[in-house]
Amino acid sequence: MHQINHGDSVFILENGESPDYNHGNSLVRLMSHMEATRLAAEREHYLHESLQYLFPFRQLELYGPAGGRSAAQNINPENQDNKEDFQKQNIRAFTLSDTALTRGWANAGAWTGPFLQISYWGGPDSTLAKASAAEDFDMTDHLLLWLKVADNAVGELLKVPYDPETDRYQLEIWGYPGNDLINHLDERGRLGMETGRLITAPNLIKGSAGDFAREGLNDLNMFGVAPENSMHPLHPLHIEAAWAHPSGAVWDSKDGDNYHFEFNMMVRGWDQFLKVGMSPNPHGGVGFLEYRNLLSNYFEFKNSGELGREIPDWSFDANGNKGLTATEKFMAVDYMDLHIMKPQCGIGLHRHRDNQEIFLMMKGRGLMVVGDWAHMDNRERCFEMRTLREGHFAMLKGGNMHGLMNPTDEDAALFMFGGYD
Template sequence: MEIVHGDACFRVEPGTSPNYDAGNSLVKLMGLVETVALAESREYYNADQLQYLFPIRSLELYGPQGQDADVLDPTRQDNKTDFQKQNVRDFVVMDAFLVRGIAAAGDWSGPFLRLSYAGGPDSALAAAGGYPLGERIGLWLKVGDAATAGMLPVPYNPRSHRYEIELWGYPADDLRSRLDARGQAALDSGELAVNLDLVHGDVANFSRAALEGRLVTGVAPTDAMHPVLPLAIEVAWATADGKAWDSQGGANYRYAFNMIRRGWDNYLGVGASPNPHGGVGFLEYRNLLSNYGRYAGMNELARALEPWMFDAFNGKQHAQAVEPFMAVNYVDLHIMKGDCGIGLHRHRDNSEIFLMMRGRGWMVVGDWCKMPDRERCFEVRIMRSGDMVMLRGGNLHGLMNPTDEDAFLSMFGGYD
């Protein structure tokens, strides 16, 4: 990973504090989520399974407090009792965003993938091909190892003033008869389409009974809504005639839905254990994160050490490039009141886990550093009771309780 030194760092005058209630970056991101409209009516989607990716153009972070106010280089921000230096002041997103989730039509429930492009006069594609872009633009798309042979036509959506396409993994030829008027209109315009080569899967693949005793990472690995495996997506946008491209100079945009979210429905393995540890009765287990036994080598609990990182022993002279464990320096319990949000903040060094014990909220995990295999994005999805989400060094995260009820949260890991 690499620190993006082009990101701004806002110096905070010693003795003063930022006004987090004005122009809050977490509230801004929640506003982006609220503006997203899908091709079909709301009842056709599982709201708890919606996942959003907003690619990041740039970030602005707050600088340290007090006597460290002029230490604006993140590699030198080593005071772990100063949380201000982690906080995201503002951000700018790219022209595109992505959504995936579970759609339902009749007795079928399966995955969909939506891609949206701004296409306004200030977009990269308009700069390359001229504005206006017309009724349609083109999309080259790769999902996992499957790619389009040519370009997919992406129509202009007058409701959102964006170019948008939503691909469903519906496995039959009678989808139209199962849609309402809104969905049928989206099918006619090309906003809604079926593409089983790119998007496929079935919620039945991951029922509790189907996974008994199995290694979940090996079950239906190309399912676009696999509960554990990340989904890699590669994208390039073009004018309708294919003469101008927004493709990151030919390298394409590489995205990943890869939030490490585990819980009652997202796990590595599930089964029943009789007489657990010599006790009585039966215990039903779910393996969530592990480097043990058949999960050895997964390395989700490990971390690669960069030169600027403190290791588990609070030093920077690393004897090895990888720590094969998660270092925990604190364990906390919290009550998030209604409309409380843990703001967007970056972690330079340490891993951290949020465990939702009771309640629900919008969980955000993204990349503060540039990772070698994907663009920086905010990934947003619902966190329910029993869910846990892991962050690693180089990431950022936040959590919003949008309800009027308390949410009970446990947090553990390392401070940054």
């Protein structure tokens, strides 16, 4: 369910004034937070194009509608029906929350499997630091963490050491199944294990990359293949967390409800598909075709709902009506565009109220950002970031915000289709 977050603010420009997107750009600022992320081992232990980041945020500031003060009264997204006024979609600024998360594939020796890093801001303005000061507690060299990953909860609180390199309390959990990981790590990784910043917990972070090897996947519904794998290509990964002072007397737990985070960007492509197989004489032709179902309303996927959307009464349906349609089982397309993104070009962070949209990377790669600008019932609002590779696409739902950065020194070719606003 989409709930408009009324804690956000709107920046109104004077009549005739245009936003300055070249200074203090929100997409560039978000990229800097990604670049500041430090993993527990050296680079060679990670498959970097697999890395996915979650940056929860407390508040957004959006630009107001074009037209300046004369349009200032129309700042409620429920009433912003002009689909051609893109300015009102654009995000001017944001305030991050204290927690940040990263997941991906790690490797050590012959093992390649999932890891999760979770960290907490170490500054005096964090929620827990303020609460500790109010109770006359000093922040120390570690925090305590209650953590639940999918259906797997910790039996006892985890110790999360302070990392002076990042000014964050930081813990990285690998799904490595043995007790000899330290023998396969570099100096940085060994130090991480010795200081407690890197631990193994295969009962919490589950699976291996081999679960999704192409061999043996023919005609299988991928939703049913290794569904507990913490890097499953289709299933979202839900994480519940609460932080505590080492004394156990002061908590940052969202008043006991705990924080709920979710890696849920919908990405499909050559290695993220519903089903894969071989078709002899495809549609009465000759030879063999290897196929991958990416999104579908056919056969066993006819009730998946992935191509459809739930429509709140303040959004337009495919026919341009409000409040008449609650759900659509299909994706409406209002436009199809080809884009060439020049090096260091970025499509800015912006939100869509109504329609769905697909970003298909045809050539090159980019850093895709997707998140909820409206509040969802089952998760905190976050910026989720990951690499979009050739032949892969990200699907955006109504209520999502998004952006795309080409950080390379080569052109990227992008095919986009869907609907605005």
